[in-house]
Amino acid sequence: MSIGQYRAFVVAAETGSFTAAAIDLGITQPSVSELVRRLESEYQVQLFVRGPRRLTLTAAGEELLPHAQQIVAGAEAAERTLSDIQSLEGGVATFGLLRNGDYYLLSSLIERFHAEYPNVRVRLVGLNSVEVAAAVSTGELEAGLVVLPIDDEDLVVTPLFRDEVFYASADPARLQKPKTIAEFCAAPLVLYDAHYGWRDPTRRQLAARAQLEGLRVEARIEVEHIEAALGLVSRGAGDTIVCRAIAESSTMPEGVGVVPFEEPLYDTIAMIRGRSAGLSPATRELMRFARDMIPGPLPQG
């Protein structure tokens, strides 16, 4: 019941000769002979009739052939998949991506990578930074891009650049001058990433600042998606925070303006990977691309 046995059987059936099959498989004729014989004796079934001049499948062999072919095809596909992962000639590079990754340069990164290695598919798993970090930490993902800070000890963290975070409102009166943390805590807030709550890195920075002054940040409304939050803000339901990349994108509704914090607040985007696990070539290469695309060392955004 080994794959070699089924492969020998299939090739022998297709070529009509043990000798030809042996050449095809790169082994010797006695080996093919024995593989098939073992398959036959294992189940007490004759699969071939050994004519003196040619080989014929029995009815039992005819029944077995399609299943054997399925096994062999599966084995070839599996083998190809495993080799491709090592070869940059196929397969998939899987990469975790912070949820707002779309707003940065990532689409062009993928474009360039795909131009360089057209046979490698790219799978970007877009989650919150918290979840990306957890997935990389457990090994489900090899690497990813996240917003700092993150807690995990077992990750290699490479900061890439930072993006300033602004206070956003539809009321111009509240955008007159840079926001203090006290003003922020008093504001009617519409926050997003409800599922992750205060584990979200940007929120954690704000919570830490508030704590230093004995304050607490509390959201009036929490929604899941930033687009929903901005919609509410534009209709005057409250204020929120956005990073520059989003503020300058087309997602930003008309009539919503931004103002910086008094003490400037930054999202730091970093690449993370597991500390111990080896990286596949495709992932390694994708990480190199990501590093190379960053304009400089931690520019201000």
Next chain:
Amino acid sequence: MSIGQYRAFVVAAETGSFTAAAIDLGITQPSVSELVRRLESEYQVQLFVRGPRRLTLTAAGEELLPHAQQIVAGAEAAERTLSDIQSLEGGVATFGLLRNGDYYLLSSLIERFHAEYPNVRVRLVGLNSVEVAAAVSTGELEAGLVVLPIDDEDLVVTPLFRDEVFYASADPARLQKPKTIAEFCAAPLVLYDAHYGWRDPTRRQLAARAQLEGLRVEARIEVEHIEAALGLVSRGAGDTIVCRAIAESSTMPEGVGVVPFEEPLYDTIAMIRGRSAGLSPATRELMRFARDMIPGPLPQG
């Protein structure tokens, strides 16, 4: 690259634990551990993350899983097929059948066999006796029913019963009294089984008789199917030969009558099987059914 490795991988991925997989597979945990490790080292790819408390698939493992499942499914199907052939609990009994087998008791034979062994499918390959004999001789088929005589030395031949062969015509004037071979040779004949020609057993008997008297049998028209021949006969294109089973069946056109030969001619139906090859239980059982259904030893009808 063995099936055991893929099976261990699949079960471990599904159960989330090497230990559980080992119990599932009926082997020990170190064995599972080694099988997976070998699979990983074979291709230098990590498939699982061994968490202290839990096993997690890597991205590479996720890619491999469907292919591995295909291999395992194919192996299970193959194994079941091979066991079924030995067990009378499934699988297929393949049987060669003379072309006119339908006109005998065969349909009821199949019915009874199927009632006894509902899980065994029956595949009747209906060919001319010549071809059935050749297929059984080479081993492509395990057994079959044919009309004698056949040449092959390597066959075990068990005569079952015989069926008289008549001369058939649409012209009552030619059916007055039993036909002599000389009259037969002179008649305008419409014969069937064109493809096999004079290798057909019934034809061979007639040719042998003619040869004894220095005559030759020649067909005016040859067609492939007996139904076509009878159609021509009913329209007066010539005469032909039919066995009793056909003469009494609904296939026989109105207006076509039969008369025996002066020296009675019989088709002897026999069961044949290969001399050396072992028979599968299903085929052996089907042969027993066939023997049991014969009323007596070589009855005349």
Next chain:
DNA sequence: ACGTGGCATAGGGTTCTCCTGTGTCAATCG
């Protein structure tokens, strides 16, 4: 602090795989 669950490692026995070399048999060719 101790027991438990789960994976890794070590060492050994049995079987499988693959090789080389040789025998047999039938079909083909000079």
Next chain:
DNA sequence: CGATTGACACAGGAGAACCCTATGCCACGT
């Protein structure tokens, strides 16, 4: 008609794979 060729079986031996038992390690829960 004898020699050659082609294809499969058989024998014996080296190496690897598979599976086992026994044991160690580590994190978790009581």
